[in-house]
Amino acid sequence: MTATNNSASDSSNTLMVIDGHSMAYRAFFALPADNFQTATGQHTNAVYGFLNMLLAMIREQQPTHIAVAWDMDTPTFRSEQYPEYKAGRDKTPDEFYGQIDLIKQIMDALNIPNIELDGYEADDIVATMATNAEEAGWKARVVSGDRDTFQLINDNITVLYPMRGVSELPPFDAATIEERYGVSPAQYPDLAALVGETADNLPGVPGVGPGFAARWIKKYGGLQGVLDNIDNIGGKKGEALRENLEAVQRNRELNKLVTNLELPLDLDETVMVNPDRNQVAELFDALEFNTIRDRLFTTFEQQLGTTEEPPPAEDMPETILIDEITDWEAFLTSISEPVSVFCHITPPAVITKRKIPAPGDYGAIRALGFATSHATAVLDVDAASEELGQAVIAFLSDSAYAKVVYDLKSILKALATTASSSPLPARPDVNTSIVGVEDDVLLSAYILQPDRRGYDLTDLVQTYLNTRLESIVATENQGQLELEGIDDDNAQQLAQYARNAWMIHRLNEVMGEQLAERDAVPLLHDLEIPLSIVLAKMELIGIGIDRERLDSLLAGFTNEVEKAQQSAFASIGGQEVNLASPKQLQTVLFETLDMPKTRRTKTGYSTDADSLADLLEKTDHPFLHNLMAFRDATKLRQTVQGLLDSIADDERIHTRFSQTAAATGRLSSLNPNLQNIPVRTPAGRQIRDIFVAGTNPRSDERTTLLTADYSQIEMRIMAHMSEDAGLIQAYQDGEDLHRFVGAQVFEVEPEDVTTSMRDKVKAMSYGLAYGLSSFGLSRQLRISVDEARELMTSYFDRFGAVQRYLRNVVRQARKDGYTQTMLGRRRYLPDLQSDNRQLREMAERAALNAPIQGSAADLIKKAMLGVQDRLERDGLYSRMILQVHDELILEVIDSEVDAAEQILVEEMSSAATLKVPLDVQVGKGYSWHEAAH
DNA sequence: GCCGTTACGTA
DNA sequence: CGTACGTAACGGCT
Numbered sequence: 001m002t003a004t005n006n007s008a009s010d011s012s013n014t015l016m017v018i019d020g021h022s023m024a025y026r027a028f029f030a031l032p033a034d035n036f037q038t039a040t041g042q043h044t045n046a047v048y049g050f051l052n053m054l055l056a057m058i059r060e061q062q063p064t065h066i067a068v069a070w071d072m073d074t075p076t077f078r079s080e081q082y083p084e085y086k087a088g089r090d091k092t093p094d095e096f097y098g099q100i101d102l103i104k105q106i107m108d109a110l111n112i113p114n115i116e117l118d119g120y121e122a123d124d125i126v127a128t129m130a131t132n133a134e135e136a137g138w139k140a141r142v143v144s145g146d147r148d149t150f151q152l153i154n155d156n157i158t159v160l161y162p163m164r165g166v167s168e169l170p171p172f173d174a175a176t177i178e179e180r181y182g183v184s185p186a187q188y189p190d191l192a193a194l195v196g197e198t199a200d201n202l203p204g205v206p207g208v209g210p211g212f213a214a215r216w217i218k219k220y221g222g223l224q225g226v227l228d229n230i231d232n233i234g235g236k237k238g239e240a241l242r243e244n245l246e247a248v249q250r251n252r253e254l255n256k257l258v259t260n261l262e263l264p265l266d267l268d269e270t271v272m273v274n275p276d277r278n279q280v281a282e283l284f285d286a287l288e289f290n291t292i293r294d295r296l297f298t299t300f301e302q303q304l305g306t307t308e309e310p311p312p313a314e315d316m317p318e319t320i321l322i323d324e325i326t327d328w329e330a331f332l333t334s335i336s337e338p339v340s341v342f343c344h345i346t347p348p349a350v351i352t353k354r355k356i357p358a359p360g361d362y363g364a365i366r367a368l369g370f371a372t373s374h375a376t377a378v379l380d381v382d383a384a385s386e387e388l389g390q391a392v393i394a395f396l397s398d399s400a401y402a403k404v405v406y407d408l409k410s411i412l413k414a415l416a417t418t419a420s421s422s423p424l425p426a427r428p429d430v431n432t433s434i435v436g437v438e439d440d441v442l443l444s445a446y447i448l449q450p451d452r453r454g455y456d457l458t459d460l461v462q463t464y465l466n467t468r469l470e471s472i473v474a475t476e477n478q479g480q481l482e483l484e485g486i487d488d489d490n491a492q493q494l495a496q497y498a499r500n501a502w503m504i505h506r507l508n509e510v511m512g513e514q515l516a517e518r519d520a521v522p523l524l525h526d527l528e529i530p531l532s533i534v535l536a537k538m539e540l541i542g543i544g545i546d547r548e549r550l551d552s553l554l555a556g557f558t559n560e561v562e563k564a565q566q567s568a569f570a571s572i573g574g575q576e577v578n579l580a581s582p583k584q585l586q587t588v589l590f591e592t593l594d595m596p597k598t599r600r601t602k603t604g605y606s607t608d609a610d611s612l613a614d615l616l617e618k619t620d621h622p623f624l625h626n627l628m629a630f631r632d633a634t635k636l637r638q639t640v641q642g643l644l645d646s647i648a649d650d651e652r653i654h655t656r657f658s659q660t661a662a663a664t665g666r667l668s669s670l671n672p673n674l675q676n677i678p679v680r681t682p683a684g685r686q687i688r689d690i691f692v693a694g695t696n697p698r699s700d701e702r703t704t705l706l707t708a709d710y711s712q713i714e715m716r717i718m719a720h721m722s723e724d725a726g727l728i729q730a731y732q733d734g735e736d737l738h739r740f741v742g743a744q745v746f747e748v749e750p751e752d753v754t755t756s757m758r759d760k761v762k763a764m765s766y767g768l769a770y771g772l773s774s775f776g777l778s779r780q781l782r783i784s785v786d787e788a789r790e791l792m793t794s795y796f797d798r799f800g801a802v803q804r805y806l807r808n809v810v811r812q813a814r815k816d817g818y819t820q821t822m823l824g825r826r827r828y829l830p831d832l833q834s835d836n837r838q839l840r841e842m843a844e845r846a847a848l849n850a851p852i853q854g855s856a857a858d859l860i861k862k863a864m865l866g867v868q869d870r871l872e873r874d875g876l877y878s879r880m881i882l883q884v885h886d887e888l889i890l891e892v893i894d895s896e897v898d899a900a901e902q903i904l905v906e907e908m909s910s911a912a913t914l915k916v917p918l919d920v921q922v923g924k925g926y927s928w929h930e931a932a933h
Numbered sequence: 934g935c936c937g938t939t940a941c942g943t944a
Numbered sequence: 945c946g947t948a949c950g951t952a953a954c955g956g957c958t
Contacts, residue, residue: 288937290935290936290937291935291936291957291958578953578954580940580952580953580954581953581954581955582938582939582940582953582954583939583954583955584954601938601939602937602938602939603938603939606939606940607939607940608939608940608941609940609941631940631941634952634953635940635941635942635952636942638941638942638951638952638953639942639951642951642952658949658950661948661949661950662948662949663948663949664947664948664949666944666948666949667949668948668949668950669943669949669950670949670950670951671950672950672951673942673943673949673950673951674943675942675943675944675949675950676941676942676943676944676949676950676951677942677943678942678943679942679943680942680943684942709944713944714944766946767946767947768946769946769947770946770947770948771946771947772945772946772947773945773946774945775945776945776946777946779945780946838945841945845946845947846947846948848946848947849946849947849948850947850948852947853944853947853948856944857948884943884944885943885944885948885949886944887944
């Protein structure tokens with residue numbers, strides 16, 4: 001965007017210049033600070049109010065140019081002339097702290113200049129700019145809560161003055177001033193000088209208000225006239241005027257705004273341009289601003305004349321439409337480098353009632369875009385001949401052609417299930433459907449930035465290429481199909497797919513370089529990409545479900561919910577409240593029943609399980625017991641209902657493993673989440689019992705579930721990384737770790753370690769990797785903070801290397817800016833440098849945990865590749881179906897149980913060679929519950 | 934309908 | 945005032 005249409009003489013230009021501090025301060029008092037706080041305690045009410053005001057002003061005033069003027073902390077000519085100037089003001093509230101700086105950062109991101117000038121106030125900058133604008137033949141709009149700016153008003157300059165907080169900013173023109181004060185704008189400072197300005201600590205003439213002052217000014221034509229006739233003014237007020245003559249003259253000098261400052265930038269440089277979306281997104285993420293984000297972009301787009309034209313694909317080679325086999329052959333022969341392939345996958349059907357994708361539906365590939373550095377092409381699958389379809393399939397499975405894709409796993413799944421009637425018939429063999437994938441830019445982005453929130457192609461293009469992809473087509477990671485910004489014309493849609501392929505091509509170039517720089521290429525090539533293929537298989541296979549038992553569980557839990565609810569109502573005298581509403585519960589517990597207050601939350605007092613347990617101890621009220629039973633039962637019912645809704649047509653559940661969700665490198669599971677199926681309570685374990693061994697398509701044999709989990713993987717990784725001799729010895733000797741540690745810490749013989757001792761050191765050991773504090777430990781163990789502190793001290797006395805390691809992890813992370821796992825997976829933690837203590841300490845705990853949790857994730861991912869490879873190479877029919885962080889679940893046919901078990905143990909325990917053994921425990925059974933050991 | 938909050942399941 | 949996740953319900957907002 002250039003300023004070509006905004007030359008300095010253009011009379012259609014409107015400059016909006018804002019007195020930043022004045023507006024921020026108004027916004028601060030207009031919105032409750034308590035309601036605008038980030039998780040880390042930074043207040044944002046002034047920032048939010050300011051932005052809202054800014055957007056409203058852009059919409060209403062439609063400026064072509066914007067600038068924000070700021071006061072500096074340094075003395076001004078006014079304070080030098082009159083030291084009491086602005087003295088005696090109330091102290092700025094603590095909650096205001098930091099908000100000015102945030103606003104300035106946002107202005108930077110919006111490419112709106114922040115202007116400040118040593119020795120002058122924002123007002124003077126505002127005055128100079130408005131005057132300059134007028135001289136250039138522009139209009140000017142001054143946004144300020146300082147009435148001194150009224151003196152600037154004329155035909156071309158209007159002041160927008162905040163009323164009712166910052167929600168209304170009516171324009172003040174000459175008529176408004178005349179009407180309100182009875183003087184012209186030019187005379188307003190005369191009036192103000194007589195009346196005085198409390199806010200600036202400028203007393204005027206006692207007893208003289210705006211009314212009298214206006215009358216004098218009218219009569220004598222201005223302050224000068226008043227002073228010339230000072231002896232003709234009678235009465236007490238005349239007397240007072242004569243006595244305060246100096247103050248009035250001083251006031252008039254001080255409230256005169258400077259209009260001829262040397263500014264650090266030209267008017268033209270305030271032209272509105274597009275915001276830096278990345279910077280805005282980053283700031284808004286930190287500020288937890290979500291709804292205002294779109295409003296901001298829309299406002300800017302509308303004001304700037306809608307669309308940013310430049311197609312994101314500068315330098316993009318011309319696109320050819322492939323609709324004949326000869327086109328395809330010509331395209332192929334021209335290729336001498338990896339081909340970027342974009343697959344347009346129709347989104348799966350959605351169950352409208354619950355807004356979830358239909359279980360087991362992975363969509364179909366309807367179009368493909370292709371790109372290399374010198375060619376782009378697009379192919380409409382529906383319009384393709386069978387011959388052309390076959391040619392594409394051959395290309396995809398040909399390892400001679402290297403490929404770059406976005407979201408390999410989704411493509412493999414769609415390809416595996418596309419209807420056989422399509423020119424692109426189903427390619428159920430995930431091993432061969434696409435071969436030669438050199439990069440999946442989705443996975444590359446994850447490795448480069450594992451704590452991003454979204455990895456939509458649009459977002460990646462924005463971040464890495466700094467361009468916009470107007471609309472792109474949905475895949476698994478994007479959610480929905482929307483083609484905004486282009487018309488229905490099929491050709492245009494197809495062109496978009498080619499552009500997407502081109503973007504993938506360019507992303508690959510940029511990201512490939514970054515990955516190479518940080519030696520992360522093996523992590524992509526040898527771990528994440530092959531894992532994507534394994535995960536695609538696991539998702540396609542799914543896990544067997546005993547629907548009948550699940551149905552009866554639902555009935556049982558529903559019944560329990562009902563019973564608990566009735567008892568709960570009965571125990572509070574028949575009052576019917578919504579037990580699922582924390583708000584209503586608060587009323588019952590803390591008002592009706594007048595129970596002691598619990599932990600504070602944002603909206604009142606906590607009613608979580610811990611708090612209820614505390615209350616039960618204190619009050620022994622039956623309502624609490626019933627409420628807890630209700631909570632338990634609803635949670636279980638909800639889990640069961642969720643599972644029932646996710647059963648696919650093959651009577652199995654196909655969870656989706658997200659490979660890009662967890663910042664530490666772990667997988668996550670969704671739709672449904674099979675990584676949080678209950679296991680601790682008997683009722684919960686009933687749910688594990690409905691996950692069963694199902695039928696194997698290649699065998700008539702009976703099947704069994706085999707589970708294998710790493711024993712204390714994170715503790716072992718800590719022992720390995722810290723090289724703590726005691727811990728390593730204990731693991732090598734195969735001792736009961738917690739008993740061993742307990743014996744050391746409490747200085748008793750291992751056989752004399754009591755359950756209570758063991759529990760304490762166990763909690764401590766587990767807590768270590770999370771950055772547990774003595775306070776946290778005391779809470780968890782329900783012991784005093786002193787006792788917890790003693791426990792920690794004697795723990796670290798015995799295992800000093802662990803403490804040194806943990807400290808060192810944080811220190812190194814602070815130095816490097818990131819942590820690293822055993823396979824070199826990085827997590828960047830900029831907050832380690834934050835001034836905000838809460839933020840910084842959170843980052844420190846994350847730094848502590850990330851290498852441990854992340855290395856464990858690395859290990860099991862590596863093990864999964866090993867297990868899958870062995871199963872296939874050994875020709876087994878058994879299949880890996882689930883991963884739950886430190887556990888793998890296989891569905892094996894009975895004749896392969898021993899072989900599969902051996903593979904699991906071997907591959908999992910050899911995933912890495914540590915200074916301690918990697919113990920793997922295996923269990924088998926018909927159900928997941930039975931297979932637990 | 935969207936979104937933040939609260940609550941709770943897992944490793 | 946212990947890390948990492950996903951899901952669901954409520955209730956205020958648009």
